[in-house]
Ligand SMILES: NC(=O)N[C@@H](CC(=O)O)C(=O)O
């Protein structure tokens with residue numbers, strides 16, 4: 001099986017490639033980077049990528065697929081379908097399912113379901129503590145054997161510094177990164193949105209920025225103490241970014257991700273009490289959003305991850321106080337990244353690829369991903385920086401529609417998603433781009 005992605009502009013930061021080249025994929029793997037003038041290899045199907053960017057497959061470090069246990073919100077298959085429709089060739093699945101992915105049996109189940117779906121690659125993340133209850137460490141060794149690529153109690157913070165220290169020491173022994181959801185629950189209490197002018201005005205209980213910042217500082221200090229690989233999930237505050245910046249200056253193995261909603265929206269979006277503006281961490285004030293944009297452009301932020309968190313319409317139909325935290329994000333992330341970051345000059349195209357592919361692969365040590373080196377997996381994301389399109393949540397591949405971006409129009413999209421040489425998604429604008437060569 002041969003696929004030639006022809007006439008595109010290749011951007012692969014992992015090998016410093018930024019040039020017009022053809023990409024050849026053979027039997028699921030990258031076989032080579034060719035010149036436009038080279039002969040089309042015998043029997044290759046040609047995908048014409050003229051005018052498009054060809055990048056190593058995008059990897060989302062943070063999604064919630066809800067299977068096992070809450071298949072009415074999402075399944076591994078529907079989540080993986082939404083992923084490829086959004087340009088993601090791989091997603092990393094958080095363990096807050098029911099049961100929690102805190103043992104090898106659940107890990108193996110997730111991998112089997114993903115293989116059955118034959119869509120995006122799914123890399124499971126195991127729990128840090130049993131049931132993510134924060135009391136007893138989970139069997140990280142067994143889960144690693146079964147295929148987890150990181151550990152996290154996402155959805156909940158690890159409650160004490162002592163427990164986090166032991167978790168980091170244990171995870172370090174298995175060379176697994178510890179992904180932390182930073183939230184000091186004694187400060188966050190029963191808050192439902194960012195604490196500030198808008199929470200006052202709307203009469204909603206606030207979550208102070210400090211709830212995230214305290215845990216971020218704690219985890220950076222513990223990264224130094226333990227030497228563990230530490231990755232901060234969904235950072236949303238100036239202070240958390242400052243903690244990461246300092247940790248990096250000290251040479252610690254600390255990385256972080258931001259979500260598209262946190263670089264796009266402020267807490268003002270909560271004004272209409274739309275529960276699709278309720279997520280954890282909450283939408284922050286303008287000053288925090290500015291800090292995120294600065295950190296995206298100066299390199300402090302390593303990755304863009306969606307924190308795709310599907311919930312059923314009936315749950316989101318409750319009043320703001322009672323609705324669950326979380327929004328979907330797989331299909332709007334790249335549109336938002338183009339609109340809000342690339343076209344506003346905050347990042348360039350190569351940095352976009354770094355944030356969505358090169359760095360995520362490095363952070364979770366995903367072998368043969370995030371690169372188009374010969375021998376790597378033939379996972380490719382094709383981008384059209386100029387395509388104008390409108391997101392219609394009713395046509396989402398996800399089972400859930402809890403998004404604040406329904407009806408938004410974007411300039412820029414992922415227009416084709418290729419996993420191991422199989423073209424799994426193409427935007428309708430690309431019909432006629434594929435032809436088989438006899
Ligand atoms: N982000 C959210 O608001 N919700 C996530 C949990 C989490 O990421 O902390 C969920 O699982 O629904």
Ligand SMILES: [Zn+2]
Pocket residue numbers: 154155156181233234280281
């Ligand atoms: Zn979280």
Ligand SMILES: [Zn+2]
Pocket residue numbers: 062063064094154155307309
């Ligand atoms: Zn999450």
